[in-house]
Amino acid sequence: MNAISGTAQGGAAVNSAERRHDEVLLSVQDLHVWFELRRFGFGHAGYVRAVDGVTFDLHYSETIAIVGESGCGKSSLMKTILALHRPTKGDILFENRNLNALKGPELREYRSQVGYVQQDPYGALAPFMTVQRILEEPMIINGIKDKAEREARLRNAMEEVKMSPVDDFLQKFPHMLSGGQQQRVVIARAMLLEPKLIVADEPVSMLDASVRVEILKLLRALQDKHNLAVIYITHDLSTVRYFSERVFVMYAGQAVEKSLINDLIRNPLHPYTMALLAATSDPDADNATRFRDVPPGEPPSLVKPPKGCRFHPRCPHMIKDLCDAEEPPHFEPEPQHLVACWLYR
Amino acid sequence: MNALKRTFKDISQYPSAIAGVVLILALVALAVYTMFAIPYSEAIRLWRGGEEIWGDYPRLAPPAWTNIFTKEKQPSTIVRDSVDVDSGVTKEVKPIDETMTDVIFTYSFDYDADVFPQEMIVFMTAAYQEKAPFVSLFWITPDGREIRLGEVTAKASETYRFNQDERLLRRLKGVAPEVALFADPEQETPTVLKGTYQLRIAAITFEENSDLEAKFVSYGTVHGLAGTDHRRRDLTIALLWGTPIALAFGLVAALVTTVTTMVIAAVGVWFGGVVDDLIQRITEINMLLPFLPILIMVGTFQSRSIWVLLLWVILLSIFGASIKGYRATFMQIKEAPYIEAARSYGASNWRIIVSYLIPRIIPVLIPGLVSGVPAYVFLEASLAVLGLGDPVLPTWGKLINDAYGNGALYNGQYYWILEPALLLMIAGLAFAMVGFALDRIFNPRLREV
Ligand SMILES: Nc1ncnc2c1ncn2[C@@H]1O[C@H](COP(=O)(O)OP(=O)(O)OP(=O)(O)O)[C@@H](O)[C@H]1O
Ligand code: SF4
Ligand SMILES: [Mg+2]
Numbered sequence: 001m002n003a004i005s006g007t008a009q010g011g012a013a014v015n016s017a018e019r020r021h022d023e024v025l026l027s028v029q030d031l032h033v034w035f036e037l038r039r040f041g042f043g044h045a046g047y048v049r050a051v052d053g054v055t056f057d058l059h060y061s062e063t064i065a066i067v068g069e070s071g072c073g074k075s076s077l078m079k080t081i082l083a084l085h086r087p088t089k090g091d092i093l094f095e096n097r098n099l100n101a102l103k104g105p106e107l108r109e110y111r112s113q114v115g116y117v118q119q120d121p122y123g124a125l126a127p128f129m130t131v132q133r134i135l136e137e138p139m140i141i142n143g144i145k146d147k148a149e150r151e152a153r154l155r156n157a158m159e160e161v162k163m164s165p166v167d168d169f170l171q172k173f174p175h176m177l178s179g180g181q182q183q184r185v186v187i188a189r190a191m192l193l194e195p196k197l198i199v200a201d202e203p204v205s206m207l208d209a210s211v212r213v214e215i216l217k218l219l220r221a222l223q224d225k226h227n228l229a230v231i232y233i234t235h236d237l238s239t240v241r242y243f244s245e246r247v248f249v250m251y252a253g254q255a256v257e258k259s260l261i262n263d264l265i266r267n268p269l270h271p272y273t274m275a276l277l278a279a280t281s282d283p284d285a286d287n288a289t290r291f292r293d294v295p296p297g298e299p300p301s302l303v304k305p306p307k308g309c310r311f312h313p314r315c316p317h318m319i320k321d322l323c324d325a326e327e328p329p330h331f332e333p334e335p336q337h338l339v340a341c342w343l344y345r
Numbered sequence: 346m347n348a349l350k351r352t353f354k355d356i357s358q359y360p361s362a363i364a365g366v367v368l369i370l371a372l373v374a375l376a377v378y379t380m381f382a383i384p385y386s387e388a389i390r391l392w393r394g395g396e397e398i399w400g401d402y403p404r405l406a407p408p409a410w411t412n413i414f415t416k417e418k419q420p421s422t423i424v425r426d427s428v429d430v431d432s433g434v435t436k437e438v439k440p441i442d443e444t445m446t447d448v449i450f451t452y453s454f455d456y457d458a459d460v461f462p463q464e465m466i467v468f469m470t471a472a473y474q475e476k477a478p479f480v481s482l483f484w485i486t487p488d489g490r491e492i493r494l495g496e497v498t499a500k501a502s503e504t505y506r507f508n509q510d511e512r513l514l515r516r517l518k519g520v521a522p523e524v525a526l527f528a529d530p531e532q533e534t535p536t537v538l539k540g541t542y543q544l545r546i547a548a549i550t551f552e553e554n555s556d557l558e559a560k561f562v563s564y565g566t567v568h569g570l571a572g573t574d575h576r577r578r579d580l581t582i583a584l585l586w587g588t589p590i591a592l593a594f595g596l597v598a599a600l601v602t603t604v605t606t607m608v609i610a611a612v613g614v615w616f617g618g619v620v621d622d623l624i625q626r627i628t629e630i631n632m633l634l635p636f637l638p639i640l641i642m643v644g645t646f647q648s649r650s651i652w653v654l655l656l657w658v659i660l661l662s663i664f665g666a667s668i669k670g671y672r673a674t675f676m677q678i679k680e681a682p683y684i685e686a687a688r689s690y691g692a693s694n695w696r697i698i699v700s701y702l703i704p705r706i707i708p709v710l711i712p713g714l715v716s717g718v719p720a721y722v723f724l725e726a727s728l729a730v731l732g733l734g735d736p737v738l739p740t741w742g743k744l745i746n747d748a749y750g751n752g753a754l755y756n757g758q759y760y761w762i763l764e765p766a767l768l769l770m771i772a773g774l775a776f777a778m779v780g781f782a783l784d785r786i787f788n789p790r791l792r793e794v
Binding site for chain 2: 082083108118127193
């Protein structure tokens with residue numbers, strides 16, 4: 001893990017981003033994703049506000065990371081971007097087309113431009129399909145009828161994810177592959193339709209530490225080679241630093257801090273981020289850059305979120321009658337470093 | 346292909362499953378043989394044709410091979426027909442004058458069984474204009490006694506039943522002819538006198554072109570491979586034809602219901618909402634419906650055709666309790682990340698159901714399907730036993746129903762019930778053994794997956 005948290009690689013990420021033009025690929029505007037809660041299977045019992053007003057722009061070939069404790073709505077945000085959930089409110093624009101308006105073939109077209117890398121590689125592969133079949137499915141579904149072309153493309157994708165010799169793997173079932181190999185197949189599948197954006201939801205958290213580095217390097221190399229935009233979700237700050245330049249901290253369905261990764265580590269502004277980084281004084285260098293999975297205190301209810309700042313019940317700096325009454329807007333105490341906290345008013 | 350090969354390899358680990366597979370293959374071979382050897386129309390003719398088809402068979406005779414187990418040798422049926430030159434009948438024609446003629450038939454046969462025959466009949470067909478031939482019958486025993494039997498006027502089609510000739514009965518002092526005529530006079534208790542017997546039929550015809558043919562039948566007490574029923578029909582036909590019918594009914598019902606049920610469950614789970622609710626409610630209502638009474642009603646009021654009943658069985662089973670089981674399984678599978686991935690690369694609803702949900706459940710489906718076959722085979726038999734058997738087709742269940750209706754068990758005609766029951770048991774056992782083995786093979790793998 002130490003190897004990839006080196007600053008040299010972190011710098012490379014910034015460079016590659018600067019090479020791209022500034023056009024917006026994906027624009028998420030005031031996105032709300034609420035799940036209806038039902039009592040005994042029927043009868044309304046409120047909403048789980050998994051995503052509650054998230055706004056950000058993602059440029060072509062840019063990578064951003066989203067961090068936050070379990071249940072804060074990261075996956076819900078991603079799945080909505082993948083058009084697996086419908087937004088309750090707000091819009092997602094992809095190349096200036098509104099996702100809410102897409103139907104049928106247009107929706108499929110859109111989906112083919114977004115690759116999805118899931119957390120659990122074994123679960124992400126149909127256990128009864130061979131690797132060949134798994135890789136052919138997206139192409140069949142997206143109308144690539146020529147068998148020879150499919151074969152050529154899937155071989156190419158397998159080479160790209162370093163699964164060679166390809167013939168050794170094509171007829172295997174997922175359970176015959178190692179976790180790392182499974183995740184490579186998942187990545188190959190995500191790459192097959194030549195997407196513009198890859199959504200990676202904790203892609204290495206279920207893999208052995210030794211394999212994580214390789215997979216992240218692979219994702220990084222693919223991102224570079226194909227000018228991919230990547231949204232990367234993680235708990236592990238060391239991998240964020242290696243992988244992307246911008247980072248969002250999510251708390252209870254909202255983005256509470258947005259900044260460059262180096263600024264965030266150097267100068268965390270939101271008390272929640274600080275709590276996560278409380279272990280900074282730890283002499284162990286590895287720990288110094290890693291989020292603690294569980295900050296002190298209870299995670300808030302997403303059904304009845306706390307009034308005002310959602311972090312106020314756990315916040316040591318809570319300002320009475322302000323934090324527990326009014327929701328903080330985003331302040332920008334230093335350039336490109338936004339934070340939703342009344343301390344910076 | 347590979348999966349199939351692997352399954353077969355796994356099956357070979359279970360001796361009971363091998364036995365099951367062998368039995369199933371044997372049944373299938375028997376069914377195929379039957380359908381080619383005795384075409385459908387021929388089977389119907391043999392089973393529904395009438396007296397001329399089975400008139401020469403004994404009534405309620407156990408199969409011939411039961412002789413192996415009995416101390417006393419049971420007689421088989423002996424048929425001597427004057428039309429058939431090779432059957433050991435001589436026919437002498439001696440003109441008496443211009444118009445009258447003596448026609449004398451001599452039938453000889455060896456009798457070496459220990460048991461008396463069931464009955465004896467002479468079937469005569471006469472050709473004449475006005476005056477029918479006059480026939481006298483005589484019996485010659487191996488020890489040379491000649492016994493006068495009776496006289497009849499042979500109409501176009503005349504039947505002389507030995508045991509219904511009152512005068513003969515009186516002459517034999519009330520002893521049944523089939524006993525008296527074969528009994529050894531030296532013995533106290535009636536014992537068969539073995540040897541060559543002769544029946545002589547002497548007829549006088551009264552017209553120039555008048556003629557007579559006669560067939561003698563001594564009905565044995567055993568018959569063929571399977572025996573006969575109360576109407577003298579050879580059970581072999583029904584036993585043979587019962588095989589393809591039972592297999593077809595069981596396999597079609599099991600296959601169609603299992604597959605349809607599974608597809609319906611998958612559709613409900615995947616689309617959810619109203620579709621799922623509707624399927625759930627239909628299932629619940631259907632589960633409350635009394636299955637057997639409905640079938641009895643269909644059989645009574647609509648049709649007793651086995652195919653109509655099959656249709657109803659399928660209709661009533663589709664929304665069966667197993668939908669709930671499949672639903673629970675699909676609910677789990679639905680949440681699998683690979684399904685989410687499929688949606689993310691644009692798979693349509695139907696593609697997800699057919700290519701992603703259903704293949705996952707096939708390991709549970711196949712053993713269930715195979716073990717489900719006997720239930721439907723037995724169901725068909727039960728319906729037949731309840732009197733709802735197909736009115737035309739001979740089936741195993743029909744045989745049991747006939748046997749039961751004619752008191753086979755009280756009368757000791759065990760073969761009549763045991764033969765179809767044995768075949769039913771073999772069919773049930775075969776599928777059950779294979780089904781259990783498949784279950785054991787597939788399910789650990791399912792858990793591992
Ligand atoms: N389909 C759904 N229906 C109802 N509630 C849901 C659904 N999906 C997610 N939720 C709820 O929304 C909240 C956010 O879930 P989400 O999976 O987005 O969190 P996450 O940040 O990805 O967490 P983790 O780190 O554990 O993956 C959770 O409370 C979850 O229970
Ligand atoms: S707004 Fe108030 S309660 Fe919320 S994080 Fe800032 S100081 Fe803490
Ligand atoms: Mg998640």
